[in-house]
Amino acid sequence: MADLVVVDCILSANRAREHTAGGGIFNNAESGTASVKILNSTLSGNSGSESELGGGGIGNNGHGGTASMKIVNSILAGNSAGNGGGIYNGGLRDLGAALRA
Numbered sequence: 335m336a337d338l339v340v341v342d343c344i345l346s347a348n349r350a351r352e353h354t355a356g357g358g359i360f361n362n363a364e365s366g367t368a369s370v371k372i373l374n375s376t377l378s379g380n381s382g383s384e385s386e387l388g389g390g391g392i393g394n395n396g397h398g399g400t401a402s403m404k405i406v407n408s409i410l411a412g413n414s415a416g417n418g419g420g421i422y423n424g425g426l427r428d429l430g431a432a433l434r435a
Contacts (some may be wrong), residue, residue: 335366335367335368336361336362336363336366336367336368336369337368337369337370338359338361338368338369338370338371339370339371339373340359340370340371340372340373340375341373341374341375342373342374342375343375343376344375344376344378345358345359345375345376345377345378345380345391346358346376346377346378346379346380347379347380348380348381349380349381349382350381350382350383350387350389350390350393350415351383352383352384353383353387354383354387354393355382355383355387355388355389355393355395355415355422355424356382356389356391356392356393356394356422357380357381357382357389357390357391357393357413357415358377358380358390358391358392358413359372359377359391359392359393360389360392360393360395361392361393361394361395361401361403362393362395362401363395363396363397363398363399363400363401364395364397364398364399365398365399366399366400367399367400367401367402368399368400368401368402369401369402369403369404370392370394370402370403370404371403371404371405371406372392372403372404372405372406372408373406373407373408374406374407374408375408375409376408376409376410376411377391377392377408377409377410377411377413377420378391378409378410378411378412378413379412379413380413380414381413381414381415382413382414382415382416382417382418382419382422383415383416384415384416387415387416387417387422387424388415388416388417388418388419388422389415389417389418389420389421389422389423390413390414390415390418390419390420391410391413391419391420391421392410392420392421392422393418393421393422393424394421394422394423394424395424395425396423396424396425397424397425400425401425403421403423
């Protein structure tokens, strides 16, 4: 189990490695659980992979597990990726990946 809380931060000009997701943040719950809460923060100018994954700002991966994400009073702008410039939210089963904004 992994939990990440981001408060009052600026994540800018980051890049995901090829064949991965999330230039700014990668919340990966493969075969487990992972959650991320983003509060009063900015994710801008990040870039994700050009592969089938994506999420320039945030990659939320619930494939084989459960990934949850909550975003409050935050800005996602100017992020880019092959899929989901701002957010890539992926999961194979019901509620494998959940987003609350």
